[in-house]
Amino acid sequence: MLDFLKARTRPPTETPGHGGNRSGGKTSVPARHGKAAVTFAAHLRFDDVSRRYGETLALNRVSLDVPPGKVLCLLGPSGCGKTTLLRIAAGASGRAPAACSSTIRRSPVPNRFVPPEKRGVGLMFQDFALFPHLTILDNVAFGLRSPDQGASRAEAHAALERVGLGQYAGDYPHILSGGEQQRVALARAIAPRPGVLLMDEPFSGLDPRLRETMREDTLAILHETRATCIVVTHDAEEAMRMGDSVALLRKGHVVQTGTAPELYRAPTDIFAARTFSDLNEVTTRIEQGRAPTPLGTFDAKGFADGTEVIVCMRQGGMRLLGQGEGAPGRVLDTRFLGDVGLVEVAVQGFDAPILARVREADVPARGTEVGISVDAGAVLIFPAENGEALPSS
Numbered sequence: 001m002l003d004f005l006k007a008r009t010r011p012p013t014e015t016p017g018h019g020g021n022r023s024g025g026k027t028s029v030p031a032r033h034g035k036a037a038v039t040f041a042a043h044l045r046f047d048d049v050s051r052r053y054g055e056t057l058a059l060n061r062v063s064l065d066v067p068p069g070k071v072l073c074l075l076g077p078s079g080c081g082k083t084t085l086l087r088i089a090a091g092a093s094g095r096a097p098a099a100c101s102s103t104i105r106r107s108p109v110p111n112r113f114v115p116p117e118k119r120g121v122g123l124m125f126q127d128f129a130l131f132p133h134l135t136i137l138d139n140v141a142f143g144l145r146s147p148d149q150g151a152s153r154a155e156a157h158a159a160l161e162r163v164g165l166g167q168y169a170g171d172y173p174h175i176l177s178g179g180e181q182q183r184v185a186l187a188r189a190i191a192p193r194p195g196v197l198l199m200d201e202p203f204s205g206l207d208p209r210l211r212e213t214m215r216e217d218t219l220a221i222l223h224e225t226r227a228t229c230i231v232v233t234h235d236a237e238e239a240m241r242m243g244d245s246v247a248l249l250r251k252g253h254v255v256q257t258g259t260a261p262e263l264y265r266a267p268t269d270i271f272a273a274r275t276f277s278d279l280n281e282v283t284t285r286i287e288q289g290r291a292p293t294p295l296g297t298f299d300a301k302g303f304a305d306g307t308e309v310i311v312c313m314r315q316g317g318m319r320l321l322g323q324g325e326g327a328p329g330r331v332l333d334t335r336f337l338g339d340v341g342l343v344e345v346a347v348q349g350f351d352a353p354i355l356a357r358v359r360e361a362d363v364p365a366r367g368t369e370v371g372i373s374v375d376a377g378a379v380l381i382f383p384a385e386n387g388e389a390l391p392s393s
Helices: 082-090 136-141 149-162 178-190 208-225 236-242 260-265 270-276
Strands: 002-006 042-053 056-066 071-075 102-104 107-109 121-124 196-200 228-233 245-250 253-258 279-285 290-293 296-299 308-314 318-321 327-336 340-347 354-359 369-374 379-383
Touching (some): 042 228, 056 228, 056 245, 056 253, 082 121, 121 178, 136 178, 149 178, 178 196, 208 236, 228 236, 236 260, 236 270, 245 260, 253 270, 270 379, 279 290, 290 308, 318 354
Parallel strands (some): 002 102, 071 245, 121 196, 196 228
Antiparallel strands (some): 102 107, 245 253, 279 308, 290 296, 308 379, 327 340, 327 369
16 A cells, blocks of 8 residues: 555744754755745655566565655665665656555545656656756746646746855756756756655766765755655665665565664664675674674574575775784785775685775785784574575685
8 A cells, every 4th residue: 555644743833954954964055045945744655555567576565655755765785675665756757656555635545546746746857857848937837737827837947046046046957067067957856846856866976076966956956845765776885874764675575674774783684784885795604693604603593503595794894903903914916096995805714805895094905914803783683594694706
């Protein structure tokens, strides 16, 4: 069942300032920008949603709940069902999803398709989808259905002002940079004051610095409008930075949902662990409730003796020590990554080199004999049938 439920609370008389966002950080919204119009936040719920394309089961009994005014990030590899779920919420799938019923604003309509224009949703796509023959103002006003054209254009212009592009209202999209076109797409999405905003990998086409700015600006605007939002992404860092909660999908299933710290610190399986961390992995067997490895023996509560497990060690939790300390190793290679360095270390007992992320100032020279250990808090243990161990490199 897919529910859009209008929240009963009225929007606040004052909206958060430009300096705040959901993660508590600062945004880079210029002071000249106006305020985004406040909407009535909607409650969005997927209940036992499935979708099949021929022999392919794209979604398998997916249930998710997005409270009013919150941001949910759908995270997962290509083909896992993220965009299919978004299209169902938008009404762009062309038919009701299989094996579920829908409820729109508290009115049950089992297995009946509700057109997009009656759902109160805003859409923002990866490719911007701007009309080249319309002015920038007309692009933003396209989704406004008010019979008063003057009022519609005023709403559209206010949305453009909020994203800092009011001065380009009479121009055409081709004169804008990619980042500016993305801002126009955002203005068009928020102009109708949707209760739900759906964003399909909206920042993937931008360069890294601009992507970060757009994320922060978008979060500030979402905070102001109080719109409920779903963001589709395959970037784990983006999901952790933007989402009040994250839903990790794989092959049409929801693997795990929760806040970013919950998914990072307590992944439910090795797929989730690999999604949120760069790991070194080694296969071993439990002995007396512990998992022995060449880098130490770790507590493995909940596993019976003799069970084959994969011990995962986060690269950021590896510690390079002086020669004679920890497990002996030799530095094979180093890679400069800016503030940190990636160090490749040969360690006896491992078939492949261990990778350690350390401060750039602490990167040893190639060929250096070192000791290596791992923080116990950076170790995760999963049953071997949960997934084959990957090479440490």
